[in-house]
Amino acid sequence: MDIRETVTVAIDALRANKLRAMLTSLGVIIGSASIVLVVTVALTSKRFVLSRIESIGSNLVWVELVQRPDKPQPLSYEMTLDDMEAAKSIPHVIQAAGTRELPMTVIAGGAERPVSMLGVTDGYQAIRRVLILRGRYLDSVDMEMRSKVCLITPQLSERIFGQDNPIGKTVRMGELTFTVIGVFRERAETLDLSDLHENSVIVPFTVMRFFTGQEFVRLLDVQADNAEDVPLVQRQLGLLLRSRHPAEAEYKVQTLNAILGIAKQISLALTIVLIVIAAIALLISGIGIMNIMLVTVTERTREIGIRKAIGAARREVMYQFLIESFVISGGGAVIGILIGIAIPVAIQMLFLPANLRVPVSGLSVIIAFVVSCSTGLFFGYLPANQAASLQPVESLRYE
Numbered sequence: 001m002d003i004r005e006t007v008t009v010a011i012d013a014l015r016a017n018k019l020r021a022m023l024t025s026l027g028v029i030i031g032s033a034s035i036v037l038v039v040t041v042a043l044t045s046k047r048f049v050l051s052r053i054e055s056i057g058s059n060l061v062w063v064e065l066v067q068r069p070d071k072p073q074p075l076s077y078e079m080t081l082d083d084m085e086a087a088k089s090i091p092h093v094i095q096a097a098g099t100r101e102l103p104m105t106v107i108a109g110g111a112e113r114p115v116s117m118l119g120v121t122d123g124y125q126a127i128r129r130v131l132i133l134r135g136r137y138l139d140s141v142d143m144e145m146r147s148k149v150c151l152i153t154p155q156l157s158e159r160i161f162g163q164d165n166p167i168g169k170t171v172r173m174g175e176l177t178f179t180v181i182g183v184f185r186e187r188a189e190t191l192d193l194s195d196l197h198e199n200s201v202i203v204p205f206t207v208m209r210f211f212t213g214q215e216f217v218r219l220l221d222v223q224a225d226n227a228e229d230v231p232l233v234q235r236q237l238g239l240l241l242r243s244r245h246p247a248e249a250e251y252k253v254q255t256l257n258a259i260l261g262i263a264k265q266i267s268l269a270l271t272i273v274l275i276v277i278a279a280i281a282l283l284i285s286g287i288g289i290m291n292i293m294l295v296t297v298t299e300r301t302r303e304i305g306i307r308k309a310i311g312a313a314r315r316e317v318m319y320q321f322l323i324e325s326f327v328i329s330g331g332g333a334v335i336g337i338l339i340g341i342a343i344p345v346a347i348q349m350l351f352l353p354a355n356l357r358v359p360v361s362g363l364s365v366i367i368a369f370v371v372s373c374s375t376g377l378f379f380g381y382l383p384a385n386q387a388a389s390l391q392p393v394e395s396l397r398y399e
Helices: 003-016 018-024 026-057 081-087 124-128 140-144 154-161 205-212 227-244 257-299 301-309 314-350 362-388 392-396
Strands: 060-065 093-108 111-120 131-135 149-152 170-173 176-185 200-204 219-224 251-255
Touching: 003 018, 003 314, 018 026, 018 257, 018 314, 026 257, 026 314, 026 362, 060 227, 081 093, 081 219, 081 227, 093 124, 093 154, 093 205, 111 154, 111 205, 124 219, 140 205, 149 154, 149 170, 154 176, 176 200, 200 205, 219 227, 227 251, 257 301, 257 314, 257 362, 301 314, 314 362
Parallel strands: 111 200, 149 176
Antiparallel strands: 060 219, 060 251, 093 111, 093 170, 093 219, 131 176, 149 200, 170 176
């Protein structure tokens, strides 16, 4: 008997028990679909985080002075507007802006609420790309004339003015009265790792001198040409500040890699959970294949005896049952892979925005197929070996 006839016999045996074969391959279907989905979820989450970071400013680098409450720090440690201008000369830097944050209370409508007043210089909007929901952003005239205008967050607007339009209304912070000219928010959630919060109020940096008496920059934002230049700009910015200030001053230069790191940890945890689920599903399916094939060998003992009596070799009987296991696992793998591909495509079409693509890895498809088929062959070997070891005379007498 040649291999073609062995394959035909194995396929005919499966066709005679279609329901059993389909139920046996169910675990393989779940396991292979899970493998494809694991990689898809990991790639999609990474792409989603990168798109969120890019919407905030993927090329963003910021630096702040490390505060030491245990010892006094001279004013020479503080960053200045001159430092900001010097930062613009760093290669691959296209924009720089400075901010200074000051805890304040805002009084409006007789109510007093704590806020974080954030003084910003020119270029802040270009770097941070804050989204203006109502009104307008600060312009050059506001900066030069030290206009007492401000922008507030929608959460702060609702707390102070309720559902009324806040544009043109006034709020009092300290001894100054500011006119609200805009409502803003960040383009993406930064997990409180940026200088913008729900209670932030943006004002011209030139107005901050009225409250502080100084024009020091507490946070220096720099925008690089592209994401690849961020590490170089980060390093050069640190060197620039150390060269312009006393050696004892310590500065913390950061990027949005912290957010990316958190997202990677979440993605890794989710990937591990899904891999465990896929492994369990494949293990259960392999055991199921082995049990069903052992039952099949018992049911077909007389058939095996007849085949051996008419000249079937031991290896041909083994190949027949291994092929049956391979077809069950391979067919389940194909169906599972198709499901694993169809689910992300359907989610993409129904729920996700058009600018976020769901990548399906070709490598995950190959791994899912190979692992699933290997599982079928591994767990199918014992039943196949048992069938091949049956003695013809004993098999023919089996009832």
